[in-house]
Amino acid sequence: MDEVDRAILAALEKDGRISNADLAEQVGLSPSPCLRRVRRLEETGVIRGYRAVIDPAAAGRGLRVIVGVRLARHARADVVAFERAIVQLSEVVVTHHVTGNFDYLLQVEVADLPAYEDFHANRLAGLPGVAIANSYVAMKTLHPSGT
Template identity: 70%
Template sequence: MDDMDRSILTVLERHGRISNNELAARVGLSPSPCLRRVRNLEESGVILGYRAVIDPTAVGRGLRVLAGVRLTRHTRAHVTAFEDGVMALPGVTACHHITGSIDYLVQVEVADLAAYEDFHANQLAALPGIATVNSFVIMKTLETPS
């Protein structure tokens, strides 16, 4: 990967639906070589995909919570069971295995606090091997401009 590929990736990270002609103009290439580079980045696995970013509030998931989960045991079987189980739960948008006093940060989007209470008590805490769950309600998210 060279500087031109990095420039292409920088533009695509913020403008994933940009036309090839516009992308080429922004990075200083003609359209054909630009398209070849994008396809090479896709085929080599650098670009994993494209997605729509949805406003959670618009689809009834206005409450976002980070749940810090600590497991009781850290054997491969326990970790795999937790990871498979948590990713199958509705409302989970991401799960991050982290270092520190907790093992995972689970990102959850639900309608409201009552929905999170139900999720916490009846789904997340019901997974085997969980020692503790600490919940952090997201009040505001700052993101880089798109």
């Protein structure tokens, strides 16, 4: 990967729908070599996909909660059972397995506080191996692009 590839990645991170012609102009290539580089980055797995960035509030998920989860036991079977269960919950949009005071940090998006209370009491607390779930309501989310 060279500086041109890095420039392509940076441009695609900002706008995944940029046309190949505009991308090529932005990174200083003609369209054909630019397209070949993008396809190579896709084929080698550097670019894993393209997705829409959804405004959670506009989609009815205006409350974002970060949840620190500690498991009761760390036997492999317990970890696997928790991970299989957590990825099935549509309210959980990101799960990080971490070091420190918690085993996992979850990003949960729901409509409002009553919806989170229901999620916490009836779905999260019943997952395999959950010993502690500490909730932190996000008041503001900052993004590198400033949006």
